[in-house]
Amino acid sequence: MPYQVGVTIRAEVGADQVPPLRKWLAAVAQQGLAEPPFDFAHLRGVHFARFYLLEETADLAGQPIPASLVFMSDVDAPLRRHLTELVDVAGDGIDQAFGHCAGYPGPGGRRRARIAWLRRHQLPASAFYVNTVGRGLDQIRQEARLRDALENYLDQRDWAGRAAAGLRRELQAFVAGRADLSWAMKPPAPPPLPFRAREAVHKVAVPLALLLVSPALLAVLPFWIVALRIAELQDRTEIERPTQQQMDELEAYEDFGPQNPYAVVGFLKPGRLRLLTTRAVQMATSYGTRHLFTHDSLAGVKTIHFARWVPLDGWRRMTFTSNYDGAVEAYNDDFITEIWWGLNAVFGGAVGYPPTRWLIWGGAKLEQPFKYTLRDHQVPVPAWYTAYPALTAANIENNARIRAGLRGGMSPAQAEQWLSLL
Amino acid sequence: MAINLDLDDIQGLVARGYSGLRHARFTLFGAGGPAAGPALLSWLLPRITPAGRFSSDAAVQVAFTAAGLRGLGLPEQAAAGFSLEFLGGMATPNRSRFLGDAGDSAPDSWAWGAPGGPAIDGLVLLYARSADLLNELHAELMRRLAEVGAREITVLDTLERLDREPFGFRDGISQPVVEGLPKAAGGQRTVAAGEFVLGYPNGYGQLTDRPLLPRSGDPGRLLPPDPGGSGAADLGRNGTYLVLRQLEQDVEGFWRYVGEATQRPDGSADPAARAALAAKLVGRWQSGAPLVKAPDRDDPSLATVNDFGYYHTDPLGMACPLGAHIRRMNPRDSLDPQPGTSASLDVNGLHRLIRRGRGYGPGAADGPRQATGIHFICLAANLSRQFEFVQHTWLNNPTFNGLYDDTDPLTGSRHGGGGTFTAPARPVRRRYRDLPQFVRTRGGAYFFLPGISALRYLAQLPGPVPSGPRTG
DSSP states (O other): OOEEEEEEEEBOGGGGGHHHHHHHHHHHHHSSSSTTTOOOSTTTTTTEEEEEEOOEEOOOTOOOOEEEEEEEEESSSOOHHHHHHHHTSSHHHHHHTTTTBBBBOOOTOOHHHHHHHHHHBBBSSEEESSSTTTTOOHHHHHHHHHHHHHHHHHHTOOTTTOOOOHHHHHHHHHHHHOOTGGGSSSSSOOHHHHHHHHHHHHHHHHHHHHHHHHHHHHHHHHHHHHHHHHHHOOOOOOOOOOOOOOOOHHHHHHSSSEEEEEEEEBBOOHHHHHHHHHHHHHHHHHHHIIIISSSSSTTTTTOOEEEEEEEETTTTEEEEEEEEOOHHHHHHHHHHSHHHHHHHHHTTTTTTTTOTTTTTGGGGGGGHHHHHHHHHHHHHHHHHEEETOOHHHHHHHHHHHHTTSSOOOOOOHHHHHHTTTT | OOOOGGGGOOOOOOTTTTTTOOOOOEEEOOOSSTTTTHHHHHHHGGGBBBBSSOSEEEEEEEEEOOHHHHHTTOOHHHTTOOOHHHHTTTTTTHHHHHHTTOOGGGGOOSSSSSTOOOOOOOOEEEESHHHHHHHHHHHHHHHHHHHHTTTEEEEEEEEOHHHHHHHSOOOOOOOBBTTTGGGGGGGGGGOOOGGGTTTTTTTTSSSSOOEOOGGGGGGGGGGGGTTSSSSESSSTTTOEEEEEEEEEEEEEHHHHHHHHOOOOOOOOOOOHHHHHHHHHSSSBOOTOOTTTSSSSSSGGGGOOOOOOOOOTTOTTSSOOOHHHHHHHHHTTTTTSSSSSSSHHHHHHHHGEEEEEEEEEEEEESSOOOOOOOEEEEEEEHHHHIIIIHHHIIIISSSTTGGGGSSSOTTTTOTTOOOOOOOESSSOOOOOEEOOOOOOOEEEEEEEEEEHHHHHHHHEEEEEEEESSOOOO
């Protein structure tokens, strides 16, 4: 099974192209990205994709930052295949989108020139979260079909009085006997060996490297934490409630199904201390998402399919995006009650975030300022694609467990537990 | 935390549903002109029933929409402190999608509260011990409305039978025990007062945003000071939001569905199976006995039992299905984080509603077929985190608690799918498909139920600011 990569492509949009781009995004919002000219449903391995506009702004020093168009996708490796297919399959749509951007070679441009242009405009994420690393699109779809087939089979009869173990054997026989389902009797293949080896080395190498420099780190730590606390005390945060107009614009693209796209963008507080802190926290976040939170849950939050942090404009700004289940209100409450410490560490360095204390306290715990500021920094995502719109992360995990339970021996109690997944 | 609620300044509906006053009528009115609101309020003020000790034969409460408050002349600065959901109203396209008001529940088909319909400024709730007294109070209200030039938009009559909703189930058993109210003395788990009354700490230990105005805006010092210490006058304190929705229930359709789904193979009716499936959909038997306590048959001696959790006794929903109405309306300890622990209960406590609805219509059993349902009323200090969350994330969410395609079997919308009901069982679940929609929204609006000081302040306002925006 493939591992997953997050693709971010960002390109500047000339001022005269912003109004037509907005209009184009509104039109794409109506028709979606699954069909031509994007045809994302026929690109291989695309879980989610989106376009959104970052409006023209000025940084904290007053330097203008032009408007830009951002494309993101969460896809199965290899990346090369995806970039090629963006041009070969979704080319008409990509041409339309990036045709609003300066220097884009298409549609008249040569295929290789367009691929090279996309490649050049890629941005690296400072951290990338995958709900379950290695669970590819094909697996998710196959396992959803497996569940449907089992559920439909169960619907045909009344099973009252049957022993759990016997019913499980019958379902195993049903799956094994169906040519289109028998794959499910084997476990999904792990991600390719080079990927696993790389991750294993990284998992060990980073703590080792930290251990080596730990004397220096420990010496610096007290100074850093005091300096950070002083900076926190000097923060002057003004948080305004979003306007009705902002809310209308955001809500217009939310809650059409169980999943939603999320995007926020904000400036980092000035000064090297804040920048260093944010970069260090991003490194820790990346380590956490690569090695600790690789299956089913981001530190307790089980409703996120994919998420990423991407530094922008030379670390002056940062955008955070995710594909998540449920409504914003529920998502924010999860943040406050379950991973407030992580949110504070990650976003405490952003302008307009509720005041934090000692990096992780305060902040998100202030319910209304926190919810307001997230809304204030949220960017509408008009153009969005999901490959499995009806499935929550919990559904996908449940489907995987159903498949896993087809193999091996089980006690009657275990068989009963497994049947309760259906 | 000891909380002193200013019960004499809070409208009584927060503390009690007036179950002793079996006759109730809710009147939606439009002010008609700038003078009507203050005149009406001045007349109502001495009649408003506070939340303190109560032993009267009648009760009167009043609530306003955002348009109604602006019509009274509320300064824009103070108006802007109300929640956006309240200011925008219940019938905008975004709210409708979120609340599941689509298809034949869409606002354009509503009997009242539809955009473009007569603008609703306020709501008077009358309660009385006898029908005669109610009629008398109502006639007086109507006279008064006519005198001041206001007009009634809709009069919502209610059923006398208070303990059963029209499908035939005992209702109103589970209410949050609110910190600071007399009922909280029983030692049960309480919910923070600020979840239901503005101006007190909420479930996060903070003050929910509410309308404040500079002291200079209240020269008569009618309003209490902002307990947050800002020095502002607190127009929100002791008030709360009131959600009113007219929910029509297809009682015949409900029992027809349950009957057909439980027919014996020969086509004959199976009354016991029918009652059992209906109980599975609701999570309680018709008597009110909860399935987690009475899994196999109804037990009327458990009718009002409310002291239970789900996770330790019934984690998989074998007794009370995960998707049953009461397990979604109030999942107790069912959900993340750490189901079965107080962490789960704490999160549950952030999404509670005080329900004050009453049934309407003739009921199913008697008379010709006529619309019946419930005038759903709930009170909450945070519309988004409480009412809208419960409606969207718990009731109408087809993927609630790990499910796939199951909206609330009783009240859920089926417009985005969701017509499946899964009843966990041994050895394996029983799945019901294509449940019809049994409940349809016929009207709705968001109101603010002010504290009594706030009513006094509103009554002396000069009327609408000429250039002020007035939105429906």
